[in-house]
Amino acid sequence: MRHYKKGRKLGTDAAHTKAMKRSLVQALFLNDRIKTIESRAKEIRPDVDRIITWAKKGDLHSRRLAIAALGNDKELVREIFEKVAQGMFADRQGGYTRILKLGPRKGDNAPMVIMELVTEPVAKKEEKAEEKAPKAAPKKVEKAEETEAVAEAQAEETVEAEEKKAE
Numbered sequence: 001m002r003h004y005k006k007g008r009k010l011g012t013d014a015a016h017t018k019a020m021k022r023s024l025v026q027a028l029f030l031n032d033r034i035k036t037i038e039s040r041a042k043e044i045r046p047d048v049d050r051i052i053t054w055a056k057k058g059d060l061h062s063r064r065l066a067i068a069a070l071g072n073d074k075e076l077v078r079e080i081f082e083k084v085a086q087g088m089f090a091d092r093q094g095g096y097t098r099i100l101k102l103g104p105r106k107g108d109n110a111p112m113v114i115m116e117l118v119t120e121p122v123a124k125k126e127e128k129a130e131e132k133a134p135k136a137a138p139k140k141v142e143k144a145e146e147t148e149a150v151a152e153a154q155a156e157e158t159v160e161a162e163e164k165k166a167e
Contacts, residue, residue: 009042026071028048042099048117049097096118
């Protein structure tokens with residue numbers, strides 16, 4: 001019983017799992033896109049998000065934490081911090097990665113995915129609301145307006161008919 005570790009084991013011992021995750025995170029930051037198994041991609045997503053959040057802070061402590069997480073690759077950390085400083089993830093509050101499913105691998109039927117860094121700017125909710133065209137009024141409301149118009153026309157006809165009778 002192993003209750004003291006959280007996360008997927010990924011079919012290996014702890015040291016190999018840690019090395020594999022570090023290698024995948026480095027490859028993702030170097031290439032902006034990697035092809036891997038779905039469980040591995042889901043497992044490294046929090047690590048990638050954490051490193052980008054550190055880069056958004058940009059202070060010395062965050063830089064040292066990123067260097068420790070990426071295995072003493074100072075050039076890669078410098079590159080990540082520069083990308084974030086340029087505003088690549090400035091207005092994004094999270095969700096820095098995207099996982100696109102490819103289907104099963106031919107050899108062992110493992111679910112393959114492409115994991116990539118999201119570089120598109122975030123569309124604000126207000127802008128989304130403005131972009132949408134105003135929807136047509138619901139049919140029930142239109143029918144209600146039509147019935148009111150018909151009722152008013154009938155009321156006018158009855159008033160006119162009563163006036164004619166009174167004359």
